Amino acid sequence: MSPDKFAVLVFSKTAGYRHESIPAAIEGIKQIGIASDAFTVDSSEDPSFIDVKKLSRYAVVIFLQTSGDFLGEEQLAALQTYVRSGGGFLGIHCAAAGMTKDPWYGELIGAVFTDHPEPQDGLVTVENKSHVIVAGLPEKLEWFDEWYYFDANPRMKVTVLLSIDERTYKGGKLGEDHPLAWCREFDGGRSFYTSLGHFDEAYSDEKFMGHILNGVLWAARKV
Secondary structure: OOOOOEEEEEEOOEOOOOOOOHHHHHHHHHHHHHHHOOEEEEEEOOHHHOOHHHHOOOOEEEEEOOEEOOOOHHHHHHHHHHHHOOOEEEEEHHHHHEOOOOHHHHHHHOOOEEEOOOOEEEEEEEOOOOOHHHOOOOOEEEEEEOOOEEOOOOOOOOEEEEEEOHHHOOOOOOOOOOEEEEEEEEOOEEEEEEOOOOOHHHHHOHHHHHHHHHHHHHHOOOO
16 A cells, blocks of 8 residues: 555535436546555545545545535535645536535636536547646547536636537537636645546546546645
8 A cells, every 4th residue: 555545535415416427436436546556535425524524534525426505504614624724626527516606616616517518529628738637638539428518717717627629519609718627726725627527438438537536636736
């Protein structure tokens, strides 16, 4: 076991739409923790885990497909304390559709989900290629997913890592600049969000899970 091994919490509580891919995603994250020998994974939907003392055990908290108003005031305050104490945060896909009325949570994610067209193939562009989170990804990536739209373009306040060429799918409405994944230093902690990951298949895809692994390591300040 690596002496630098750290603990990660995967939290997947839903109060709105529930993704069928949650079990596959949890298993995929556990597998990259094992394969990298970098971290252990606890998974839960119990809101009592979002507590100042319990969160302090984890270098990174992953909000996986969390939706609706899934946190109460006490849990939200505990999450704020965790981030402000330097904690790492990773949001996957539907995490941008959670707590949509809370401005702080919206800033933690970087943007608020609004809607998406039908799932379809599209061409993803890898930006900021020197960033560790996209290390190993090709410049262009053909991908099948839900292409999320957001209330505002986060580019001016985050480091955009992935974007989508809206000419490569039907129903685009954000124009020439449509970010999909990004990271930022935020409120004392580190936050990484990727809008990809609707389907089970993503969590057994080597490229996508490398993206997640690198995001976890970055948020934990291990790279």
